Amino acid sequence: MMSEFYRPIVIATDGSEDTQRAISYGIEIAKLTGATVYALHVVDTRSTISESWTIDKNLFYDMMMSEGEKILSKIKKIGEDSGIEIKGVLLRGDPSNEIINFAENNKMSLIVMGTLGKTGFDKFLLGSVAEKVVRSSKVPVMVVRGKEKN
Numbered sequence: 001m002m003s004e005f006y007r008p009i010v011i012a013t014d015g016s017e018d019t020q021r022a023i024s025y026g027i028e029i030a031k032l033t034g035a036t037v038y039a040l041h042v043v044d045t046r047s048t049i050s051e052s053w054t055i056d057k058n059l060f061y062d063m064m065m066s067e068g069e070k071i072l073s074k075i076k077k078i079g080e081d082s083g084i085e086i087k088g089v090l091l092r093g094d095p096s097n098e099i100i101n102f103a104e105n106n107k108m109s110l111i112v113m114g115t116l117g118k119t120g121f122d123k124f125l126l127g128s129v130a131e132k133v134v135r136s137s138k139v140p141v142m143v144v145r146g147k148e149k150n
Contacts, residue, residue: 008036008106011086012099012113012133015041015071018146019114023075025144026112030084035109037086039075040102041068042095065090096132103139111141 011026013019023039030037043064072088079086091098103111113130134141 007033007109008038009110009112010038010040010089010099010103010106010108011075012040012042012095012111012129013071013075014095014129015067015074016114021146022112022114022142022144023078025142027079027082027084027086029110029112029142030079031082037079037084038089038102038106038108039072039079039086040089040091040099041071042098043068043090043092044095045092046094061092065092095129096136099129099133100137100139103137108139111137111139113141113143115143115145 009026009029011023013023026037029035068090072090076086076088115130130143
C-alpha cells in the first residue's frame with residue numbers, strides 16, 4: 001500500500017540503544033508507505049568545552065562528526081538489509097532545533113525518534129530533545145519508547 005501521507009520521513013537518532021526501536025518503526029513505516037527515509041544525526045555543539053582542555057576543540061568536534069558518520073552508516077545498513085534506501089544527514093548544533101529545522105525546511109511529513117537517548121534521564125517519560133521536538137515541531141512527531149528495562 002503506497003501512501004502520500006508519509007512522504008518523506010526523517011528518523012532522528014543519537015546512536016544510543018534506546019533509539020533502535022524508533023529506527024525499526026521508521027523503517028517499517030517506509031516499507032508500508034513507500035516513504036523516502038532520511039536518517040538524521042546531530043552533533044550537539046551546545047555544551048562548552050572547558051578552556052583548560054589540552055585537546056583542540058575542532059579536533060573534538062571532528063571526532064564527534066566521525067562518530068556521527070558511523071552511526072548513520074549503521075542505520076543505512078539496517079535500511080539496506082530491510083530493502084529500504086536511507087539517506088544520511090549529519091548536522092551540528094542544538095539537536096532539537098536542528099531536527100525541527102531539517103524537518104520543516106525539507107517538507108518532511110513525519111519525524112520518528114526515540115524517547116531517551118544519550119542524555120539519560122533528563123526527563124522521566126521523554127528525553128529532553130524529544131520533548132522539545134514534540135512541543136515545537138509543526139511536523140507530526142512519532143516518539144517511540146526504547147526497550148523496557150527491568
